[in-house]
């Protein structure tokens with residue numbers, strides 16, 4: 001993902017000068033919602049399989065655009081329900097689902113408003129499935145003020 005244009009799309013010009021985003025800003029932050037959804041597809045904390053090539057275009061790539069309204073082909077919103085289950089399903093589906101996704105998008109927009117985060121060149125992120133999925137040895141990042 002090319003972060004800069006993507007961020008410009010989320011936040012618009014001058015966003016750093018505005019107050020921190022809140023629930024009321026969510027509808028103006030569609031890209032933050034798409035990033036949250038794509039993160040939950042590739043790295044669902046409760047590890048479920050959501051990388052099937054028969055359900056997703058290039059399933060191993062991080063492509064928030066697949067969650068854009070009107071995405072077509074395999075990534076269309078009418079994909080089978082069981083293709084995307086970060087919050088489980090059926091009668092025991094996570095009750096924090098909507099709250100968690102709102103929080104994810106707001107925190108992402110709030111953090112990236114002032115800071116630019118980059119992975120450390122050469123650091124390979126490896127997953128560690130414990131009770132929840134986590135990055136093995138943490139996730140070192142370089143943090144720069146925008």
Ligand code: HEM
Nearest residue numbers: 045046086087088089090091092093094095096097099100
């Ligand atoms: C990214 C964040 C979260 C993820 C990925 C997640 C994922 C899940 C999953 C996979 C289940 C099991 C569903 C099943 O058995 O089919 C679950 C259950 C549950 N989650 Fe979450 N969850 C998240 C955040 C939250 C939050 C913020 C809350 C509360 C505010 C919450 C409360 C619950 C509860 C109470 C259950 C048990 C539901 C039941 O057994 O009836 N979760 N969650």
